[in-house]
Amino acid sequence: xxxxxxxxxxxxNIKNPNPALAKVIITQFGGPDGELGAAMRxxxxxxxxxxxxxxxxxxxxxxxxxxxxxxxxxxxxxxTRNLSIKEIKEGGFDxxxxxxxxxxxxxxxxxxxxxxxxxxxTGDPITDLTEDLAAxxxxxxxxxxxxxxxxxxxxxxxxxxxxxREIVHFQRFGEx
Amino acid sequence: xxxxxxxxxxxVRMHGFAVIEAxxxxxxxxxxxxxxxxxxxxxxxxxxxxxxxxxxxxxxTVSGVNSDDEWTWATKPWPWERSEN
Numbered sequence: 001x002x003x004x005x006x007x008x009x010x011x012x013n014i015k016n017p018n019p020a021l022a023k024v025i026i027t028q029f030g031g032p033d034g035e036l037g038a039a040m041r042x043x044x045x046x047x048x049x050x051x052x053x054x055x056x057x058x059x060x061x062x063x064x065x066x067x068x069x070x071x072x073x074x075x076x077x078x079x080t081r082n083l084s085i086k087e088i089k090e091g092g093f094d095x096x097x098x099x100x101x102x103x104x105x106x107x108x109x110x111x112x113x114x115x116x117x118x119x120x121x122t123g124d125p126i127t128d129l130t131e132d133l134a135a136x137x138x139x140x141x142x143x144x145x146x147x148x149x150x151x152x153x154x155x156x157x158x159x160x161x162x163x164x165r166e167i168v169h170f171q172r173f174g175e176x
Numbered sequence: 177x178x179x180x181x182x183x184x185x186x187x188v189r190m191h192g193f194a195v196i197e198a199x200x201x202x203x204x205x206x207x208x209x210x211x212x213x214x215x216x217x218x219x220x221x222x223x224x225x226x227x228x229x230x231x232x233x234x235x236x237t238v239s240g241v242n243s244d245d246e247w248t249w250a251t252k253p254w255p256w257e258r259s260e261n
Contacts, residue, residue: 006236006254007188009196011261056203064196074256168200175204 002063009067010161014078014154019091022079023109024149026096028072028162030106030114033138035072035162039065041119041135045128054125054176058132061169068165071158073104079155125176132173140166177259184229188236191222 028034042062049055080093080102088097095111106114120131143163150156177185198215205211230240234252241249253260 003237005192006234006249006252007185007192008255008261009189009193011189012256013258013261015258053203053206057200060196060199060203064200070256077256078258168197172200172204 002066008071008074009064010071010158012071012074012078012158014075014152016152016154017081017083017087018079018152018155019083019088019093021150021152021155022076023091023093023096025072025079025146025155025159026076026104026107027109028139028142028146029069029076029104031108031110031112031142032118033135033142034106034108034114035065035069035139036106036114037116037118038062038135038139039069040116041121042132044119044121045132048123048125049128050125051176054129057172057176061172064165064169068162071162075155075158076104077102129173129176133170136166136170136173140170177261181229181233184225184232187225188222188229191218191225194218195222 030036039062042058042065046055046058046062049058083091083093083102088094096105099105108114119135120128122128122131140163143159143166146159147156147163150159195215195218198211198218202208202211202215226236226240230236230242235241235249238249241247255261
């Protein structure tokens with residue numbers, strides 16, 4: 001079971017709303033290499049893992065990914081606070097707004113809804129762990145691309161933290 | 177957020193993060209003495225910082241709720257708000 005801690009793993013404090021950037025960053029919530037998919041991947045794979053240490057790594061990294069989903073969601077939430085209709089239109093946020101207003105919906109930047117088709121749970125530990133290594137690199141690359149697109153230091157700071165965690169997770173998945 | 181609350185929350189986050197790092201490392205190095213020592217040190221400091229934060233400000237876990245007058249778990253702000261960071 002899980003118990004919620006009423007704090008973010010890393011702080012998010014964004015002064016300036018930016019709906020265009022929110023529409024990009026939401027991809028790390030529900031996109032193909034996002035945190036929701038990461039959590040679901042590891043937390044699905046762990047049951048048939050071959051030894052207790054691998055069950056531990058999958059459980060603990062899967063749990064941390066839920067915390068990262070919360071950080072990404074907090075970034076999107078704070079970037080879409082108090083928007084005027086003019087800002088929504090000018091930021092290209094109107095196509096999201098029409099379906100979700102400013103509610104958090106797990107989707108890719110392209111608008112494709114979250115799908116479990118983005119990950120596997122094969123029951124074969126070599127296959128699963130190799131997918132997990134690639135998944136951490138894909139998430140790291142997505143954060144690198146977000147850093148190419150984001151100027152605001154309030155946004156870049158938590159994104160850099162999330163990027164570094166992908167590198168640590170990659171390291172841990174390579175050790176079993 | 178006032179400076180003292182902010183400083184204490186930073187301490188909770190810092191030791192909490194060190195505990196997560198140690199936890200992941202120990203999953204693949206479960207007999208590493210140095211890592212076990214590191215885990216114990218930060219786990220103790222995390223627990224102390226959480227207890228102080230919860231006694232002065234707001235619960236971080238349900239076990240830290242002060243239930244004397246009201247259900248502070250629900251009435252205190254949630255962590256995705258700017259004001260809580």
